[in-house]
Amino acid sequence: MDILERQQGEDHGEKTKQRVVDYVVEHAGDLLGARPVVIPLSARDALSVKSLYSSQNNKGGSDEQPTLWKRSNFATLEHYLQETLTASSKIKTKILNPLGVAEGILLDCQNEIYTRKDELEIDVMTLRLLNSQTAAWEKEMQSEVLDRCRSEVRDVFAKRAQVVSKVLDQxxxxxxxxxxxxxxxxxxxxxxxxxxxQTISLENELNAIVGEYSDTLSSRTKTQGEATLEYLGKRPAVVGSKGAGRMIGTVSAPKFKGLREDLRSTTTTAIQTLTSRLPxxxxxxxxxxxxxxxxxxxxxxxxxxxxxxxxxxxxxxxxxxxxxxxxxxxxxxxxxxxxxxxxxxxxxxxxEWLSYATKLDSSLDIVFSDTMKRVRMQLSESIAPYSRYITAEGDWLLELQTKTESGTSTAHRLRNQTNKACDS
The missing domain is CATH 1.20.81 (Receptor-associated Protein)
Known part of the structure; x- marks a missing residue:
């Protein structure tokens, strides 16, 4: 647009012209790769000067020519091209232009990477809290279920071990x-x-105690799996924060299929193996x-x-x-x-009887340890897509950040070398 063009009978004026110049300087820099030198021109006045010049050759001079030429501002442009824009500056501009564009693109990429890293940090903290919660749950199961179970089993054997002392008292x-x-x-x-x-055999008494705690462990394990899904909800990372994102890293509730039956079976076998060897x-x-x-x-x-x-x-x-x-x-x-x-x-x-308790305790410890490993593995598998996404996304963003920083450093070095070569 001719910045001095009259529209609806109004002159744009100096203020309007300056706003246009500022806008061009601000927004053209990203595309050109350097702060541009903006010289406002009036093509209409320049064409008018050209027409008057042709008429002058035919009819003589005109007083409007100097005024129109000054108002067109082409004299400033000619002076800049002849005096300021030397061959060296032309070469410098042509070299720095793509470098500046590259620096602008790299800066936009870095800003996007930082934004994505900030979004990913929320998922990292979520996964960290989830792992911490799972570890706390394991400790709770160890103290409230497994240790209590072993303690009650040992109490049963300790009660049987006191038989001789009770006989002597009588x-x-x-x-x-x-x-x-x-x-x-x-x-x-x-x-x-x-x-x-004895109102119940030793084997049945032990099976009743261990079976009850096995059921408790199974039910609490299932509850923990459901709590994991509820804790995460639909939090898994969303790529893009402006409404056009897509869900990544979904989670699913672990089923723990057959956990109760397998735990019952292995503990019953361990108890039966020990009691069959008792005198x-x-x-x-x-x-x-x-x-x-x-x-x-x-x-x-x-x-x-x-x-x-x-x-x-x-x-x-x-x-x-x-x-x-x-x-x-x-x-x-x-x-x-x-x-x-x-x-x-x-x-x-x-x-002798307490030694039997120790043997059964060792067997139950192996069974419960294997069960907890199985539970831990299934809990981990339920959020594996989510954790894999966080790891992969973090590695990818780190790689991109390294490459963009390297590209920016290279562009700065080339800019300095160009300035030094063209200014010398």
Whole structure:
């Protein structure tokens, strides 16, 4: 548009002209790659001068020619082209022009990369929070489910391990001493039966406890999978923030198909394997009875042996002081042998049953560890597309940022070299 053109009887004026010049300088720089030198011209006045010049040659001079030529501003352009725009500056302009355009494009690319990185950072934080939440859930399952399960299983074995101690509490001193003579079997059997009253078999009791916690773990695992999907919702990254984006990195709720059944099956097998190796109740009773009989016999023998030194001292066959001392010592040993030996028998039985608890605990630990690995893997697979997108997008943006920074650096270096060569 002729910036001095009259429209609807109005002159654009200096203010309007300056606004046009400023607009061209601001927006043409991105396309030209450098700040342009804008010289406003009036093509209409220039054509008028040309027409008047032709008429002047035919009819003589005209006073309007200098005024129109000045107003067209072509004199300023001619001066710039003749005096300012040298051959060196022309070469410099032609070289810097594409460099400037390239720098502008690279700058736009960098701005877009920074915007995309800011958007991706939200997804990175989301994934980080999700992993943290999953780790916290695993710790909760470890303390509230797995550790409690193992504790209750150990309590069951500890209760069975206290049977001998309960039997000894029911037997009187006379009953224990009679066992040394083989006369206390009835009292012992009654005490064993009272101390070992079982309303449910050991295997069924363990299966009930472990099965309950297995179901709890399965249900909480499913809940965690649903919570993962609800936590993410439809957050997965959106490319483009101006309404034309597309969803990337979807998530799906893990199914945990067959988890409950598999966990029940493996724990039942572990319990059955251990309980099948346990000695029968009757065998345990007979073995403890034999140990207590030997202990009572030893105590009775020592106490009875205390009579011999006293008798020899009474018959003056040995020194009386020595006889009393030996009798007292043997009687004391006999008296101590009974409680100490009984405690040793009870401790040995308790240690044996607690060792069974340790073996089952090791088996359950393997089962639960494998289950948690399976759960962790399925939770990870459910958000794998989302996490893969975040990783790939981050790597790609980093690569683009490196390339654009390298291109910008190269353009700046070429600009400096061009300025130095053209100005020298």
């Amino acid at each position: 037997l009187s001193l006379i009953d224990r001493l009679r066992m040394g003579l083989g006369l206390g079997k009835t009292s012992y059997d009654n005490a064993w039966e009272n101390a070992n009253i 029968p109740d009757g065998e345990c009773s007979d073995r403890v009875y034999s140990s207590l009989c030997r202990n009572a016999l030893t105590s009775t023998f020592l106490c009875s042996s205390a009579i011999a030194p006293s008798t020899l001292a009474f018959l003056e066959m040995i020194d009386s002081a020595m006889g009393v001392t030996m009798s007292t010592l043997l009687f004391a040993l006999g008296g101590l042998a009974l409680p100490i030996g009984s405690k040793r028998v009870a401790g040995s039985y308790e240690k």
